[in-house]
Amino acid sequence: MSLDELTEKELPVSEAIQFAQSSSKFRTLSPGPIPIPAAPSIRSLVESVSDARANVDVMASHQSENGTISTASSTVSLIESEKAAYEYLPQTPIKSTDAHLVEFSEAMRTVAKALRRVAEGKAAAQAEATEWKRKYELETAQKQQSKIKGCSCCSGNNLEKLASQLTLETPVSDQSVCCGKHGICSHEVLQDEVPGPNPRSSHKMVGRKASFKLSWGCNGDKNGQHKHDFVSFEKGDITTAERSNKQILLKWESPPQTVLFITKPNSNSVRVLCAEMVRWLKEHKNLNVFVEPRVSKELLAEDSYYNFVQTWDNDEETKLLHTKVDLIVTLGGDGTVLWAASLFKGPVPPVVAFALGSLGFMTPFPSEQYRECLDNVLNGPFSITLRNRLQCYVIRDAAKDELETEEPILALNEVTIDRGISSYLTYLECYCDSSFVTCVQGDGLIISTTSGSTAYSLAAGGSMVHPQVPGILFTPICPHSLSFRPLILPESVTLRVQVPFNSRGQAWASFDGKDRKMLSPGDALICSISPWPVPTACLVDSTTDFLRSIHEGLHWNLRKTQSFDGPRE
Numbered sequence: 001m002s003l004d005e006l007t008e009k010e011l012p013v014s015e016a017i018q019f020a021q022s023s024s025k026f027r028t029l030s031p032g033p034i035p036i037p038a039a040p041s042i043r044s045l046v047e048s049v050s051d052a053r054a055n056v057d058v059m060a061s062h063q064s065e066n067g068t069i070s071t072a073s074s075t076v077s078l079i080e081s082e083k084a085a086y087e088y089l090p091q092t093p094i095k096s097t098d099a100h101l102v103e104f105s106e107a108m109r110t111v112a113k114a115l116r117r118v119a120e121g122k123a124a125a126q127a128e129a130t131e132w133k134r135k136y137e138l139e140t141a142q143k144q145q146s147k148i149k150g151c152s153c154c155s156g157n158n159l160e161k162l163a164s165q166l167t168l169e170t171p172v173s174d175q176s177v178c179c180g181k182h183g184i185c186s187h188e189v190l191q192d193e194v195p196g197p198n199p200r201s202s203h204k205m206v207g208r209k210a211s212f213k214l215s216w217g218c219n220g221d222k223n224g225q226h227k228h229d230f231v232s233f234e235k236g237d238i239t240t241a242e243r244s245n246k247q248i249l250l251k252w253e254s255p256p257q258t259v260l261f262i263t264k265p266n267s268n269s270v271r272v273l274c275a276e277m278v279r280w281l282k283e284h285k286n287l288n289v290f291v292e293p294r295v296s297k298e299l300l301a302e303d304s305y306y307n308f309v310q311t312w313d314n315d316e317e318t319k320l321l322h323t324k325v326d327l328i329v330t331l332g333g334d335g336t337v338l339w340a341a342s343l344f345k346g347p348v349p350p351v352v353a354f355a356l357g358s359l360g361f362m363t364p365f366p367s368e369q370y371r372e373c374l375d376n377v378l379n380g381p382f383s384i385t386l387r388n389r390l391q392c393y394v395i396r397d398a399a400k401d402e403l404e405t406e407e408p409i410l411a412l413n414e415v416t417i418d419r420g421i422s423s424y425l426t427y428l429e430c431y432c433d434s435s436f437v438t439c440v441q442g443d444g445l446i447i448s449t450t451s452g453s454t455a456y457s458l459a460a461g462g463s464m465v466h467p468q469v470p471g472i473l474f475t476p477i478c479p480h481s482l483s484f485r486p487l488i489l490p491e492s493v494t495l496r497v498q499v500p501f502n503s504r505g506q507a508w509a510s511f512d513g514k515d516r517k518m519l520s521p522g523d524a525l526i527c528s529i530s531p532w533p534v535p536t537a538c539l540v541d542s543t544t545d546f547l548r549s550i551h552e553g554l555h556w557n558l559r560k561t562q563s564f565d566g567p568r569e
């Protein structure tokens with residue numbers, strides 16, 4: 001087969017490599033006056049060949065196990081093939097001519113092309129597997145929810161009435177019998193013993209979780225109808241008839257009863273305000289209050305009056321918080337909202353964020369007016385912004401199976417993959433669904449939600465995006481290239497960022513600036529939009545709040561207005 005035929009035919013990788021290796025031109029390359037490939041290029045050739053073999057192995061194992069994706073054999077064969085390639089090279093008698101060199105480099109280009117195709121195929125398969133896993137989890141959670149809705153202890157008017165009359169304590173374990181492991185039950189029966197301050201022994205004070213309805217206001221007339229996007233293609237004319245992205249309103253169907261406070265630590269003013277607000281909510285609204293264990297200790301140290309305040313002891317109880325809490329109140333800056341969101345690995349109750357930080361993009365409520373603000377929210381209806389989160393999985397090279405991932409991590413702002421303490425450029429291969437996007441060579445990459453667009457991504461040159469825009473931002477950090485502009489991708493995509501085997505160093509992933517994880521060569525990070533957004537209450541509405549925060553927080557496009565007395569035509 002000639003080289004031209006090879007290039008045109010787009011051979012499978014294995015054959016392309018075989019061709020390159022067995023090519024007589026390849027064997028007869030020799031040193032001399034002609035510049036031969038220097039050591040680094042030979043090394044990269046070896047790496048390409050070994051990478052290719054690893055990829056071929058991966059593909060083979062995809063096929064061999066009835067669709068089960070496995071990368072187990074790739075590491076072994078990679079090491080073996082790299083060794084073999086290194087052993088092979090010194091034995092190769094090298095002679096040279098210009099033509100041979102040209103042909104040799106063309107052969108290598110063909111191999112590289114084939115490698116790229118295999119890598120894309122692999123990424124597609126892996127992204128698809130992750131997507132299926134996500135869908136499966138979502139479906140399981142939904143089934144669980146519908147089971148709960150239909151289960152006898154949660155439905156039926158009589159039973160509900162009965163439950164509301166009961167004053168006995170419901171142990172946490174009983175809830176899991178009713179609602180399964182996830183405890184995703186919006187009609188949880190939690191009971192309140194006696195109104196007013198209770199002794200701390202009745203620690204698991206309970207109330208029924210409030211139910212609510214969401215509605216989509218249209219052109220400001222808040223008519224409660226949710227109009228879906230509608231694409232008509234009648235008579236071959238494609239028309240978009242409706243856009244659903246209107247302001248979302250939350251209307252309580254039963255009064256909220258339990259509020260969770262999340263507060264910024266180490267701040268005296270926050271501690272004082274928290275104590276005051278808790279007292280007000282108990283005395284004026286007769287609400288149950290949950291606080292973090294640290295805050296519970298602080299309140300009790302201040303006054304035993306706060307005995308009624310509830311908290312939790314362990315991770316298992318944290319996982320059940322969403323079944324008990326109707327509303328989250330945060331006191332702090334944006335970091336406190338991020339912290340609050342991070343406590344909820346599944347559904348998140350609506351968040352009312354009071355501004356006690358310096359910037360406050362996600363904290364629209366003025367703390368001085370907490371009474372009016374909370375009154376409005378507790379009575380409803382109120383506008384909310386549904387803030388998407390990123391669901392991220394780290395897949396280790398050592399994992400036996402593509403689905404053997406670590407626990408997913410949810411990020412409200414962004415996931416950042418950077419060079420950490422390494423002084424080398426990061427080298428990251430990025431794929432979007434089945435398509436190769438680019439290789440990032442620079443300080444790193446930010447994959448951001450639209451809510452996070454005004455945070456780190458903005459500092460790295462990304463655009464500011466309204467939080468209701470359905471997209472994912474792809475923003476490089478200090479790319480060492482003149483043409484690497486930031487991208488915004490649709491929210492439906494799954495992104496895969498891979499540290500290739502020939503990367504000079506490790507990379508580090510962090511989630512909303514926390515929880516740093518090292519990514520070694522061969523490891524990958526997969527991100528898609530999580531099914532669990534964070535609903536944040538608006539002071540006015542999504543757009544007004546967003547514009548106010550970029551004006552007041554960032555002084556966006558602030559410029560003195562020109563005087564009227566300039567030159568005239």
Ligand SMILES: NC(=O)c1ccc[n+]([C@@H]2O[C@H](COP(=O)([O-])OP(=O)(O)OC[C@H]3O[C@@H](n4cnc5c(N)ncnc54)[C@H](O)[C@@H]3O)[C@@H](O)[C@H]2O)c1
Nearest residue numbers: 333334335359360361413414451452454455456459512513
């Ligand atoms: N160079 C940078 O701009 C840079 C560097 C590292 C982290 N960060 C951001 O900090 C966030 C963590 O926040 P933190 O409070 O825990 O850390 P922090 O205390 O270091 O504060 C970071 C700053 O970012 C602001 N911020 C956070 N989320 C924002 C958002 N969605 N829109 C606008 N501003 C926002 C905060 O108000 C705060 O002023 C990360 O998610 C990341 O976006 C930014």
Ligand SMILES: Nc1ncnc2c1ncn2[C@@H]1O[C@H](COP(=O)(O)OP(=O)(O)OP(=O)(O)O)[C@@H](O)[C@H]1O
Nearest residue numbers: 262263264265332333334335336339357358359360
């Ligand atoms: N409840 C909490 N528990 C532990 N850490 C928290 C909690 N709330 C906030 N933090 C952390 O405290 C730090 C500061 O919080 P936050 O950003 O809200 O306040 P700030 O720095 O005063 O505000 P800003 O960043 O707007 O100036 C953040 O890193 C955040 O992760």
